[in-house]
Amino acid sequence: MNIEGIIEKQRGFFHSNRTKDIRYRTEQLKKLQQLLKENESLLYQAINADFGKSMFDTFMTELSLVYHEINKALKNLKKWSSPKRTTSGLFLFPGKSYIIPEPLGNTLIIGAWNYPYQLTLIPAISALAAGNTVLLKPSEMAAESSKALAHIINRNFPSEYFYVIEGGVDETTALLNNRFDKIFFTGSSQVGKIIYEAASKQLTPVTLELGGKNPTFVFADSPIKMTAKRLVWAKFLNAGQTCVAPDYVLVESSIEQSFLQAMKDEIEMRFDKNKLTENYTRIINTRNFDRLVNLIDQNKIFTGGFANRAERYISPTILQCVSFSDHIMKDEIFGPILPVIPFTNLDETIAQVKSKPKPLACYIFSKDRRKTAQILTEISFGGGSINDSVMHLANTNLPFGGVGLSGIGSYHGQAGFDSFSHHKSIYEKPFWFELKLKYAPYSKRKLSLIKWLLE
Ligand code: NAD
Numbered sequence: 001m002n003i004e005g006i007i008e009k010q011r012g013f014f015h016s017n018r019t020k021d022i023r024y025r026t027e028q029l030k031k032l033q034q035l036l037k038e039n040e041s042l043l044y045q046a047i048n049a050d051f052g053k054s055m056f057d058t059f060m061t062e063l064s065l066v067y068h069e070i071n072k073a074l075k076n077l078k079k080w081s082s083p084k085r086t087t088s089g090l091f092l093f094p095g096k097s098y099i100i101p102e103p104l105g106n107t108l109i110i111g112a113w114n115y116p117y118q119l120t121l122i123p124a125i126s127a128l129a130a131g132n133t134v135l136l137k138p139s140e141m142a143a144e145s146s147k148a149l150a151h152i153i154n155r156n157f158p159s160e161y162f163y164v165i166e167g168g169v170d171e172t173t174a175l176l177n178n179r180f181d182k183i184f185f186t187g188s189s190q191v192g193k194i195i196y197e198a199a200s201k202q203l204t205p206v207t208l209e210l211g212g213k214n215p216t217f218v219f220a221d222s223p224i225k226m227t228a229k230r231l232v233w234a235k236f237l238n239a240g241q242t243c244v245a246p247d248y249v250l251v252e253s254s255i256e257q258s259f260l261q262a263m264k265d266e267i268e269m270r271f272d273k274n275k276l277t278e279n280y281t282r283i284i285n286t287r288n289f290d291r292l293v294n295l296i297d298q299n300k301i302f303t304g305g306f307a308n309r310a311e312r313y314i315s316p317t318i319l320q321c322v323s324f325s326d327h328i329m330k331d332e333i334f335g336p337i338l339p340v341i342p343f344t345n346l347d348e349t350i351a352q353v354k355s356k357p358k359p360l361a362c363y364i365f366s367k368d369r370r371k372t373a374q375i376l377t378e379i380s381f382g383g384g385s386i387n388d389s390v391m392h393l394a395n396t397n398l399p400f401g402g403v404g405l406s407g408i409g410s411y412h413g414q415a416g417f418d419s420f421s422h423h424k425s426i427y428e429k430p431f432w433f434e435l436k437l438k439y440a441p442y443s444k445r446k447l448s449l450i451k452w453l454l455e
Contacts, residue, residue: 003175025077039151069396215247222367231249248339263302284312302320314337358380359402360406380404383401396412398413
């Protein structure tokens, strides 16, 4: 089926008002949940073929989040979609005011490859829950996962409601030549700009979920072993190919050596040293493998640095004595390499972080509330965790998204529903009373009364 044909069908289907029915939305979400459960083994196999991701990781970081999002939407759909009353004020007496959430219409969701299921399905769940049609374009870089999604969705949902279009730049460019009521994009800031420009031609609203270099502050008062444990998990999950992974660590100089050693011990405990293990994901392709290997400064390796191109494997790698001017500090790393920068002066370090684009996430390990508050106040970033890393993403009560170059808008839970809805504001007035004040002829007395009422 051609792209224009599907878009036309989706437009017609939305205008039929079928998706306005809450029962229809509920049925479709339950159907999606059922289909994913029935096809779990296909989903596990596909993602494993793409980049060696284990069943455990796939469940924990992809499917469990998707199921949770469906359950949350099913539980709250009525509440989220019902009109909300608000006050009107004396001047508007005896009217009432309320806000009706309504679906935006035909939506396009473009996904990234690194979490190919949750980055496409979670926004799709929000869009369907809010009563939209969905055209989904997964990343071609996780080709098998993309194929699995197309197989599951296109065989089971009417194409005029929910459809997967596979492909890369050409297909996305062709899609962007059409008018949508919402575009939701997850990917790099560079491509985000292309999407934003295309959307601007039709003034299409966008949510852009982008990347960035996420700083992590480790202060001398934090328990070193526990900090290392949480950071090693967060950084090397998905082999560092996580948008909210800690990109670099800023550690107080006084604990630099003991912190580095604790990270090394933790890596050795969790991963077989220099060996390929089932628990550890591969790099998505050789282009990214080569890019990452080039980022490893051999003189600065504290641990790791082992790479096998045929297997697209890079062992968990920590670089020491790094400074802000190093090559690795230029762009988002997006792989299993963690540069560690020692610092002594917090104000100067905050200024360095602020000289870079606003990150998607930031992490602070400290028991000192003043230092934590200083960072939270002074640095702008999408979201983060204190004394942990990545885990804020798992709470669907927290809107997830970036700021500045790391993104526009947010989703997860109600934030997702809202980002696929228009909030229609209504003032409703009965006929039995009319205040004469606003009508001519005007007078000084009327003006002072209006002033009293409206200020
Ligand atoms: P990418 O920007 O290369 O690709 C994302 C999508 O855009 C893909 O579907 C791809 O087919 C499409 N695309 C690529 N080039 C295009 C072009 N020229 N024109 C139109 N469409 C194009 O990103 P990626 O490599 O898939 O993902 C990695 C990036 O995504 C990282 O920067 C990461 O931080 C970010 N990311 C962000 C989040 C988040 O939630 N904020 C989540 C995951 C990944």
